[in-house]
Amino acid sequence: xxxTVRIWRQASPDAPGKMVGYPVDxxxxxxxxxxxxxxxNESLVLAGxxxxxxxxxxxxxxxGMCGVVINGRAHGPEQTTTCQLHMRAFQDGDxxxxxxxxxxxxxxIKDLVVDRSSFDRVIQAGGYITAPTGAAPEAHSTxxxxxxxxxxxxxxxxIGCGACVAACPNGSAMLFTAAKVTHLNLLPQGQPERESRVxxxxxxxxxxxxxxxxxxxxxxxxxxxxxxxxxxxNMNREYLRTLRKH
Ligand code: FES
Numbered sequence: 086x087x088x089t090v091r092i093w094r095q096a097s098p099d100a101p102g103k104m105v106g107y108p109v110d111x112x113x114x115x116x117x118x119x120x121x122x123x124x125x126n127e128s129l130v131l132a133g134x135x136x137x138x139x140x141x142x143x144x145x146x147x148x149g150m151c152g153v154v155i156n157g158r159a160h161g162p163e164q165t166t167t168c169q170l171h172m173r174a175f176q177d178g179d180x181x182x183x184x185x186x187x188x189x190x191x192x193x194i195k196d197l198v199v200d201r202s203s204f205d206r207v208i209q210a211g212g213y214i215t216a217p218t219g220a221a222p223e224a225h226s227t228x229x230x231x232x233x234x235x236x237x238x239x240x241x242x243x244i245g246c247g248a249c250v251a252a253c254p255n256g257s258a259m260l261f262t263a264a265k266v267t268h269l270n271l272l273p274q275g276q277p278e279r280e281s282r283v284x285x286x287x288x289x290x291x292x293x294x295x296x297x298x299x300x301x302x303x304x305x306x307x308x309x310x311x312x313x314x315x316x317x318x319n320m321n322r323e324y325l326r327t328l329r330k331h
Pocket of ligand 1: 140141143144145147148149150151152166167168169
């Protein structure tokens with residue numbers, strides 16, 4: 086496949102950025118999107134040019150490091166991580182636009198790399214438990230209802246990639262925060278901080294400059310782990326329940 090990729094190039098956080106077009110050749114349909122960027126970078130390095138900076142780590146869809154806006158969609162045309170998107174999703178001769186996550190709370194560091202430490206601070210506000218854990222307990226010693234266990238696990242699959250924020254017209258982090266709140270608040274080990282967790286994580290989310298939720302649902306449509314919209318409903322309920330008690 087022969088393609089043209091138009092990529093956001095920005096040398097540093099304060100430098101102006103612009104889209105720059107590059108031809109890319111010898112791309113096979115089996116390559117991942119990141120491998121296509123590797124091919125581009127090899128050619129840029131050989132030509133003595135600055136390679137494109139982009140984030141990645143596991144390349145297996147589990148770490149949440151990768152993430153770019155491809156043709157206007159977070160992670161591109163398929164509901165998966167950028168590293169799990171393959172070039173067979175594109176046609177020979179396509180022109181592909183690649184941009185960093187666009188959000189005030191995710192400032193661009195360089196090219197396609199953004200600073201997602203705002204997510205870390207939301208987690209630090211309440212995305213933990215203080216119950217002693219130790220070795221794995223006997224499975225039946227703390228009983229968890231099947232529906233709660235399933236929902237907690239479903240929410241625990243959030244990898245914090247930030248696609249929900251990038252896709253949301255408000256730059257809201259509600260789906261991310263709701264996944265963490267729901268995951269921990271449903272489990273017995275999460276009960277000691279159940280109330281402070283939701284209040285503190287929502288406050289941290291607002292302080293970081295993430296927008297509010299207006300139920301557009303773009304977050305759910307772009308989430309590679311398919312975190313359900315119900316998680317946001319659940320977080321709102323937890324929040325109101327806690328507010329009413331205090
Ligand atoms: S590089 Fe880890 S999820 Fe894509």
